[in-house]
Amino acid sequence: MSGTNQERARAGVDQGWHARPVEEVVAELGSSLSHGLDGAEARRRLDQHGPNALTPRRKQGPLLRFLLQLHQPLIYILIAAGVVTLALGERVDASVIFGVVLVNAIVGFVQESKAVSAIEALARTLVAEATVLRNGEARRIPAAGIVPGDVVLLQSGDKVPADIRLAHAREPQIDESALTGESVPVPKQAEALGEDVVLADRRNMAYASSLVTYGQAKGVVVATGDHTEVGKISTLISTVEELKTPLARNIARFSHVLLVIILGLGTLTVGVGTSVRGQPWGEAFMAAVALAVAAIPEGLPAVVTIILAIGVSRMARRRAIIRKLPAVETLGSTTVICSDKTGTLTENQMTVRRVVAGGEPFEVCGGGYSPEGEISRGERAIGAHDAGEALYETLRCGVLCNDALVVEREGRWAVEGDPTEGALLVAARKLGLKRDEVVEAAPRLDSIPFESDRQYMATMHDAGPGAPRVVYLKGSVERTLARCSEALRADGSAGPVERERIVLAAEEMASTGLRVLAFARKALPADASQLDHADVAGGMTFLGLQGMIDPPRQEVIAAVRDCKSAGISVKMITGDHALTAAAIAREIGLTGEVDGDGALRAMTGRELEGCDDERLAEAANRVAVFARVTPEQKLRLVRALQASGHIVAMTGDGVNDAPALRQANIGVAMGLAGTEVAKEAADMVLTDDNFASIKAAVEEGRGVFDNLTKFIAWTLPTNLGEGLVILMAIVLGTQLPILPAQILWINMTTAVLLGMMLAFEPMEEDAMRRPPRDPDAPILNQPLVMRMGLVALMMLFSAFGLFFWMRRSGAGLAASTTVAVNAFVSIEMFYLLNCRSLTRSVLHLGLLSNRPLVLGLLGMAALQLVFTYAPVMNRLFHTAPIGWLEWLLILVAGALTWAVVGFEKWVRMRTGRTARSRGMAL
Numbered sequence: 001m002s003g004t005n006q007e008r009a010r011a012g013v014d015q016g017w018h019a020r021p022v023e024e025v026v027a028e029l030g031s032s033l034s035h036g037l038d039g040a041e042a043r044r045r046l047d048q049h050g051p052n053a054l055t056p057r058r059k060q061g062p063l064l065r066f067l068l069q070l071h072q073p074l075i076y077i078l079i080a081a082g083v084v085t086l087a088l089g090e091r092v093d094a095s096v097i098f099g100v101v102l103v104n105a106i107v108g109f110v111q112e113s114k115a116v117s118a119i120e121a122l123a124r125t126l127v128a129e130a131t132v133l134r135n136g137e138a139r140r141i142p143a144a145g146i147v148p149g150d151v152v153l154l155q156s157g158d159k160v161p162a163d164i165r166l167a168h169a170r171e172p173q174i175d176e177s178a179l180t181g182e183s184v185p186v187p188k189q190a191e192a193l194g195e196d197v198v199l200a201d202r203r204n205m206a207y208a209s210s211l212v213t214y215g216q217a218k219g220v221v222v223a224t225g226d227h228t229e230v231g232k233i234s235t236l237i238s239t240v241e242e243l244k245t246p247l248a249r250n251i252a253r254f255s256h257v258l259l260v261i262i263l264g265l266g267t268l269t270v271g272v273g274t275s276v277r278g279q280p281w282g283e284a285f286m287a288a289v290a291l292a293v294a295a296i297p298e299g300l301p302a303v304v305t306i307i308l309a310i311g312v313s314r315m316a317r318r319r320a321i322i323r324k325l326p327a328v329e330t331l332g333s334t335t336v337i338c339s340d341k342t343g344t345l346t347e348n349q350m351t352v353r354r355v356v357a358g359g360e361p362f363e364v365c366g367g368g369y370s371p372e373g374e375i376s377r378g379e380r381a382i383g384a385h386d387a388g389e390a391l392y393e394t395l396r397c398g399v400l401c402n403d404a405l406v407v408e409r410e411g412r413w414a415v416e417g418d419p420t421e422g423a424l425l426v427a428a429r430k431l432g433l434k435r436d437e438v439v440e441a442a443p444r445l446d447s448i449p450f451e452s453d454r455q456y457m458a459t460m461h462d463a464g465p466g467a468p469r470v471v472y473l474k475g476s477v478e479r480t481l482a483r484c485s486e487a488l489r490a491d492g493s494a495g496p497v498e499r500e501r502i503v504l505a506a507e508e509m510a511s512t513g514l515r516v517l518a519f520a521r522k523a524l525p526a527d528a529s530q531l532d533h534a535d536v537a538g539g540m541t542f543l544g545l546q547g548m549i550d551p552p553r554q555e556v557i558a559a560v561r562d563c564k565s566a567g568i569s570v571k572m573i574t575g576d577h578a579l580t581a582a583a584i585a586r587e588i589g590l591t592g593e594v595d596g597d598g599a600l601r602a603m604t605g606r607e608l609e610g611c612d613d614e615r616l617a618e619a620a621n622r623v624a625v626f627a628r629v630t631p632e633q634k635l636r637l638v639r640a641l642q643a644s645g646h647i648v649a650m651t652g653d654g655v656n657d658a659p660a661l662r663q664a665n666i667g668v669a670m671g672l673a674g675t676e677v678a679k680e681a682a683d684m685v686l687t688d689d690n691f692a693s694i695k696a697a698v699e700e701g702r703g704v705f706d707n708l709t710k711f712i713a714w715t716l717p718t719n720l721g722e723g724l725v726i727l728m729a730i731v732l733g734t735q736l737p738i739l740p741a742q743i744l745w746i747n748m749t750t751a752v753l754l755g756m757m758l759a760f761e762p763m764e765e766d767a768m769r770r771p772p773r774d775p776d777a778p779i780l781n782q783p784l785v786m787r788m789g790l791v792a793l794m795m796l797f798s799a800f801g802l803f804f805w806m807r808r809s810g811a812g813l814a815a816s817t818t819v820a821v822n823a824f825v826s827i828e829m830f831y832l833l834n835c836r837s838l839t840r841s842v843l844h845l846g847l848l849s850n851r852p853l854v855l856g857l858l859g860m861a862a863l864q865l866v867f868t869y870a871p872v873m874n875r876l877f878h879t880a881p882i883g884w885l886e887w888l889l890i891l892v893a894g895a896l897t898w899a900v901v902g903f904e905k906w907v908r909m910r911t912g913r914t915a916r917s918r919g920m921a922l
Helices: 003-010 022-028 039-049 062-068 073-087 091-113 118-124 229-239 246-276 281-295 300-317 327-332 341-345 389-400 419-429 435-441 477-481 499-511 554-565 578-588 605-609 613-622 631-643 655-663 676-681 691-732 740-753 755-760 782-808 813-834 851-869 871-877 884-910 914-920
Strands: 129-134 137-142 151-155 163-175 211-223 320-322 336-339 351-357 360-364 375-377 380-382 405-409 412-416 444-451 456-461 469-475 484-488 515-524 540-549 569-573 602-604 625-627 648-652 666-670 684-686
Touching: 022 163, 022 211, 073 091, 151 163, 163 444, 229 631, 229 655, 246 281, 246 691, 281 691, 300 320, 300 327, 300 691, 300 755, 320 691, 327 666, 327 691, 336 341, 336 631, 336 691, 341 578, 351 389, 351 419, 351 499, 360 389, 389 419, 389 435, 389 469, 389 484, 389 515, 389 540, 405 419, 412 419, 419 435, 419 515, 419 540, 469 477, 477 499, 477 515, 477 540, 499 515, 499 540, 540 578, 554 569, 554 578, 554 691, 569 578, 578 602, 578 625, 602 605, 605 625, 605 631, 613 631, 631 648, 631 655, 648 655, 648 691, 655 666, 655 676, 666 676, 684 691, 691 740, 691 755, 691 782, 691 813, 740 755, 740 813, 740 851, 740 871, 755 813, 755 851, 782 813, 782 884, 813 851, 813 884, 851 871
Parallel strands: 336 569, 336 648, 484 540, 569 625, 602 625, 648 666, 666 684
Antiparallel strands: 129 137, 129 151, 151 211, 163 211, 320 684, 351 360, 351 540, 360 375, 375 380, 405 412, 444 456, 456 469, 469 515, 515 540
């Protein structure tokens, strides 16, 4: 072998280790299974290839991350407003605006500081120490010191420190769920496999960060650090770009449009003032500055942040913790949810669903490790007294030929040991067979542990003084039937083994995604003290079959149905077997491409390997179930859906899910079973690991976005109306009906006391009955522009009309502007009621359904009285007290606006354009 190949091997470069004899692997790595590496060679390799650790990625410093919070068009506008206000000498107002900027930056910085720590969390999954052979001796060393070629000793409870080609295996089982999505621990062996075997089926490999749950093994390290499968995932995470949320994209577009409009109006103002009205340049420029102050929605960034924060609080109450604020809005526009299977759509608890004993089928209800549930034949529940000998013995065999325990901790049932064996204990408990009582009645004398090449486990028990010993065996259907010479009937008698019928029953169970185990027993002499393989080679009595699966959560079925009605497609992307995935998908109601038999098709990772980007995008849209997929393929599927224009939510709990979680528009991690890597990569964490909570979060997200839309639809006409008032005053050459300082007063107080109250608006009843909004829909489409223009014109005519009426009535300038300001606020208060729904009348909503809004209206009214009558406010804002007649006219202006907008809504509804008016969403 060339030196180059040896160096590549020792560097951990994948060379198809699973497909090569272990002797060849060891030789290529320059190691010895009996001796390991010597200390000098290990140090040389460590110096050459570096420690067994993931390379930390460069991160932005805290100062840069804080400054980047200001790098937003809307923030630029807000800063410009502050500068302009300061130039006008209004230091208090400028301080308020700059304070809003600072609060926004701090909120964004804090949110970002909690996020994007996936690489660090991934590094923490690597084990601290491991046992290796050095100079022929077993030593416990730091995992960071492991190098390619090291011989590692593994036993139950160990975390695998690196990628290892197994050389000797004593029934090891390794939990790889975090890496591959496999729902149960994987039995391992040492023989070479085919070259095209996918990662999840490489039974002769042990991968870094996985956990040994049973048995022992020895192997040679073939990859460390960044070259491990976990390291490759780390690299994938670091290459994923952060996506802008639909709201961020729309706000950015709106901000650019607003900038252009403000500059255009400012230029027009200066031009009209100097050319038409003959004003000095300085005076015309200050008028343009006043117009800019009027046109900028100063409260928008702060209120958007507050509305999103309120959405975060609402979602937390529904078991969805938001880690990144913009994710609240993204949920509302989700079009596809890509969900992992194990633990999200399912219980992540193996459960016996069917038993066949004595030739009869029995159904087992209940899910997970909770003993609640029953066994039934048809419609009739079965108890221990009428179970029949075959059913009773099949379940009893599952208890005695078993090394697991099922315990209750803090109200949750969990298994200690193999999940499959835990399922057998729970099934027996549903018939009244308690483990402790069964084990006490028949103590174990000896056992044959499960071996992957023999595919069975057997135990010998004491059946009482003078009674024959009883041997119970469980294993694969094929290996168990080969040892049986008779079968137990329901009445307890023995008969011939109907092999074809039993195999057919097992195949039928397997076709529905069940994992099937067969059970048998045999009597040995009363003086037998040891059990060996020869004792169970033949002459056994077949007892029955038990079929189990990790069942779907019951609430998931309703959640999937709700998603469909909301126009959201649900897809399953899992590392588990295709048959199991398709069975669960059918049960929860997923819809997608079917095969020739009409069954839901599950596309495998091997099929995806041959797909180019175009074919992959087609498959991603067409197929609902993807099984046996790798982390890279999960990432490709998410990108393919995004390339088709979808807003993708991706769920996951394992290390293998982290790259796709980062790539998705909204990454959703499991809070209970999820790894820290998945949680750190996600935008949202579910505290109950339940898909139904995703549906609830989407529902809340839609409500949040509706309220954002309502606020923007409410606030923009005010800015437009203020700008029109100033522009009209310049064109007509009259005094300003509203002064710049008064404009700032209107914008800042109404945004907080009125606009922000829309954040508390209850969700509209059709939120989950309409399709997802188009994320690229413009912020200012025709219906919204028309309504904005209508309200702005009402403000313009009301303010100017009342201002001129006051002046002609002999009122002073201060009193006249006070009336104009109050007219603006009155119209905003009445228009706020219109904005509680963009399509329906407020009369259908009920005024008290949003109590904060009522309090806001009362608070704003009280504040305007202070603004009008308090001497200090008269001095600061150049206002003056007014009489009851003026207040009556002010209220008429507001009520008239409310009636006009209400009539406009009614007209749209009557003409059948209500659906198009919903396009007013961002």
